[in-house]
Amino acid sequence: MTTEQTEGLLAMVTVLGMFVLLVLPSLIGIVRDRRIDRQIREAEERRARQQGFAPAA
Template sequence: MVSMDTAHMEALIGMLVVLALFALMILPAAIGIAHERRIDRQLRQAGTARDTTRVTPRAPAGHTSASAGHTSRRDATSQHTARAA
């Protein structure tokens, strides 16, 4: 009967070792997931704070493009640089 208790103790120790190794393998992934969730939360908070404080720029009084007499529209060719054939 003494050998039965020893077998149970060895099985318990083996199971605890396996669980400890499993925890050591899972721990870095769990830490990484928690870190990424914290960063995502901070980015969301920064984005909503930026959206609420965003001010639309205004042109100074009397300096609109219509009153200047020209428009700022460009044709498509002025946007691209010339390329050699």
């Protein structure tokens, strides 16, 4: 592997690492929001069952 190839590989890995660091907080936020939405939906279904209503479709 030549020096130019090594520098190119290092630059590519650096850019990929920066991309991951920029995208990771967004992905964590999306996963967190989906979890909260699921918990809210389950709580609403539980409340509806306790009150004797049919669950919404």
